[in-house]
Amino acid sequence: MQIVTPEFGLIFWQLVIFLLVLFLLAKFAWKPILTSLREREESIDTALRMADEAKLEMQALKAGNEKLMAEARLERDRMLLEAQKMSEQLIETAKNRATEEGSRMITQAREAIQTEKNAALADVRNTAAQLSLDIAERILRRELADPAAQTQLVDSYLKDVKLN
Template sequence: MLTNPSFGLLFWQLVIFLILLFLLTKFAWKPILSSLREREDSIEGALRMADQAKIEMQQLKAGNEKLLAEARLERDRILKEATEISNQLIETAKTKATEEGGRMIVQAREAIQNEKNAALAEVKNTAAKLSIDIAERILRRELTDQPAQQQLVDSYLKEVKLN
């Protein structure tokens, strides 16, 4: 009998199947399909968010690289400026040192010349004083002796006539 089912059995099996299908569709399929759709939507949303996060990460990475490149450029610029400033300071210091050295040399030369002039003046004054002292002693000695005085006056007169 099971190998040749009768029409009544087939009918009831069909009716039970349709009722079961109706009940499953009404109560089970809709919640199952809606939960599957929700799960599918959440997976798609998560994938979209992951793609968006990936894009944002790439943008952030590009932004970071750009900032890093700008920071390197700024660092290089600052180092270049610092080098230029230090070179300028060195040149200024060299120039000032050269000027100050030249000024000191000029002052030293002037001081040496002044000291030399002062020393020469002192030597001249000393020589003049010594000459006057010597002449005074000679004249005292000569003036004490009358014939020596006459001879001195005669020699001076001869020199004056010759000149």
């Protein structure tokens, strides 16, 4: 039964050793252990705060990024609209120039045709006048070959002319 119930001396020495170990631990070990525990707790709190701050910063960056993307989309749409307007304006300008050039060419062609027509008419008139003169000359030669006919023709012209 001695194994189960210890004697007084054993309990005393165990108590003395326990108190001695407790004193040594309190004197030398507890302060560094508690200090390191506090430091660890503070570093964990700091890390958690930094993680929260990083999370908030990431959310702010994400919102800013979305805002920039929206602005970029608006700018792209504006530029596309402006380019479309410019292309429509260029097409309209080209159409106007083509219409003006066509009108100018038509006007020039009409003027050239009119000039050619006038020249042809003048040529026809000249030819007709020349033919008329040739025919008149031949008729007069035939009719005036006789001197009596010449005298009669001069007399008829003189009757037609009225003197003042």
